[in-house]
Amino acid sequence: MAEKKIEDAFNDFLTGDTLKNALDFAEFIRANEMIYNRDYEIHYKDKLACYIDTPNDKSHTWRVWTVGDYSNEFEGFPIDERTKEIAWENVVICGNCDDVDCSPGKTEMIFGKEFDNVCRGTDNLTMRFSNPDSEALECAKKMVGMRKYVVDNHKI
Numbered sequence: 627m628a629e630k631k632i633e634d635a636f637n638d639f640l641t642g643d644t645l646k647n648a649l650d651f652a653e654f655i656r657a658n659e660m661i662y663n664r665d666y667e668i669h670y671k672d673k674l675a676c677y678i679d680t681p682n683d684k685s686h687t688w689r690v691w692t693v694g695d696y697s698n699e700f701e702g703f704p705i706d707e708r709t710k711e712i713a714w715e716n717v718v719i720c721g722n723c724d725d726v727d728c729s730p731g732k733t734e735m736i737f738g739k740e741f742d743n744v745c746r747g748t749d750n751l752t753m754r755f756s757n758p759d760s761e762a763l764e765c766a767k768k769m770v771g772m773r774k775y776v777v778d779n780h781k782i
Contacts, residue, residue, distance in 0.1 A: 651766070692751070709768050715762075716762065717736060
């Protein structure tokens with residue numbers, strides 16, 4: 627059986643700039659030695675790097691869900707102010723999804739700014755980028771790149 631590729635779902639359900647950005651993210655994953663593992667997970671060195679929702683016949687939306695600690699920048703991995711602003715715009719606010727383990731949300735510091743009611747979901751799902759435009763895509767890649775940096779340099 628052929629290996630499941632992110633691009634398959636992207637090509638089947640997306641068009642235009644949305645498809646272009648999704649394929650760009652898929653290339654980023656490959657170039658950074660990350661693996662699309664199972665249905666939703668992207669792994670780097672056997673550590674979760676991010677989650678991804680691929681589009682389907684009911685939803686023509688793809689999403690990147692970041693995981694990790696974004697309370698501060700890491701020395702050696704600076705984040706510029708515009709990237710921080712985009713990250714803040716994509717913070718996942720608790721939707722009170724009836725998951726008793728996570729609802730209601732929590733207070734969290736993200737790059738020096740405090741947010742209330744942030745999702746407590748599995749693996750610290752701090753940000754969600756839905757059908758990101760080119761600027762949001764660069765931010766998403768930076769956040770996933772930050773996770774890779776942490777895995778490489780902080781031995782998590």
